[in-house]
Amino acid sequence: MKKKFGIKTRILLGFGLFIIAVINIFLYFFYLLTEKSFINSIKTNIEKNYESIKKTLDNQEGYIINIPSKDLDEIKSLGLFIHLGKEDQEIMKNYNLGYYFYGDNIIFRGDYKGYNILIGKNISDFLSYKSKILELMLFADFLGVIIIVMMIYFITNRLLRPLLNLSKYISKYDIEKDKSLVKNNYGDSEIGLITDAINNLISKSKSILESQKRFIQDSNHELKTPLMQIDTNIEILEEKITDKNILKKLENIKKSTENINKIVSNLGFILREENKSYSLEKINIKNYIENLVKNFDNLLQEKNISINIISYFNLELENNTYFLDRLFGNLIQNSISYNKGNSKIDIEIFENKIILKDEGIGIQKSELENIFNRFYRNQDSCIYNKEGNGLGLTIVKKICDDFSWKINVDSKIGVGSKFEIIFKD
Incomplete structure (x- = not known):
């Protein structure tokens, strides 16, 4: 037989999963916002320096370009790296224009006046931070399960204990043997109202059961006399009648009477209050x-x-x-x-x-x-x-x-x- 989850277990699982889902959603959106903000800040710095390099190219001619030292200092302070040159297009064909990720780097490639401009930033620290966020989510899940289950266990145990106690008592209650009703210790609370409703059903059931017993006892008593008379008359007829067909019918009547007597006797035994x-x-x-x-x-x-x-x-x-x-x-x-x-x-x-x-x-x-x-x-x-x-x-x-x-x-x-x-x- 398959074992079913109890109401307490289902409440624990339901609330636990709900809270964990909320925590995960919060952490996931926090992670997305952080990632988006970080990437946008990098792109802003890259695009700013890309525009600066384009201005430098507009003002200078030749293969060797001198980038002003103040721009180099700014690039260095931002953690950016830069490559500027007129490489053969065959060499640069694997580098798409725009942004792309390469290893632990985010790189922007631009093509301006025949120059291949590569500006990038190493984001290994951010990737490490991202990994820690994921670890934090897993840890939060684990810790959340423990804390939430413990909290909900104590809460539901307190709320459901009266109902569970009532359920255990009712499951052992014998309507024929137990004389008293279920004791109501909960007043006008929901559990108290349920207890009163159960007692009302028990009272009605006891009343019906007693009526059935009285009916069977009365019927049992009333049947004994006519059955004895039938038995006596059959014995008298058997002594006086010689016709085999009639005797066979009398035998059938006698067997039926014996069966009725057996039922009456069995009912009397079942309804006996104390057999010991x-x-x-x-x-x-x-x-x-x-x-x-x-x-x-x-x-x-x-x-x-x-x-x-x-x-x-x-x-x-x-x-x-x-x-x-x-x-x-x-x-x-x-x-x-x-x-x-x-x-x-x-x-x-x-x-x-x-x-x-x-x-x-x-x-x-x-x-x-x-x-x-x-x-x-x-x-x-x-x-x-x-x-x-x-x-x-x-x-x-x-x-x-x-x-x-x-x-x-x-x-x-x-x-x-x-x-x-x-x-x-």
Whole structure:
């Protein structure tokens, strides 16, 4: 599963990159302005001296030109160098008219009255300065990242801490077990308003849940009497009727009644507030499972399925068979029901856990997180026409939760499923 960036991380990255971009833009424009100003000042001095040389050429004739000493002193003070001569054009063809860069020099070439005039300045100091500017930008980036991330971390941590604490609390909140609402420590602030809204939703959800429980409990109670009457009447009719067709229909009615009774019983178990009120006894798990498996002999023979009990440890639990029957009974029942047959089921007993592995039809990965929900049946159960009411694994999960046991599930379509129950230390 890919890990996503949290809101704090995204804010840090966003603000950090924004500030760094602003610093870089500022330094870049500062560098451009400095470079432009420096180059323009050099060009101004070069052009000034170029005009001075042109005047000298206007006043003198001959191959050797005498430049006034005051002009030479000015050229020297400006750090300029000059070349003046009547070289062959073949020699000067590689030198374009105007400005160009040559090595660490900026050079201006002019052509006046047949003279090749080269005026230039060494800009190695400026290039070194330019390199330092770039180094400064990199250093500013590095330092900016550290400072900005630290500042924003402390700011966002202070701003988001209440929201993160609220998020952690809500993620662990159990609407069925937790009696109190979320405590509002933030008054009328934004976080406080969010807390109040969450509490409002929790209150409504609790009210709906309680209404559902009362409805199921009332229905459970009201169904028991008519179901008992149906069972009694079926038994009376079976004794008096000899017609095989009618007896077969009565048998179907009896099976349907048994299924309804099972649903009623399961609902009663799920809605029971406290299952730990039963007395506990020390139970040898290997012996217990061996006896439990005998209840499924007929189903196992029908599908030619074998159950292998492998004990790596003489595990004993302080518990009650009332819970263990429902826990392991439902798991074994599912492993048999969702199985094509001619296969095996392995039950492995360890020091602090039990693993049940089958070679059944398997469960889709996308459905694993829903299999413990009430009345949930995976798609494959419908495809294979498997009977069930979607409460078996809900009961398994409830028992594990009541005793603080952990249950893990792994499954692959066409290969089978593995249920691992880890007992608390």
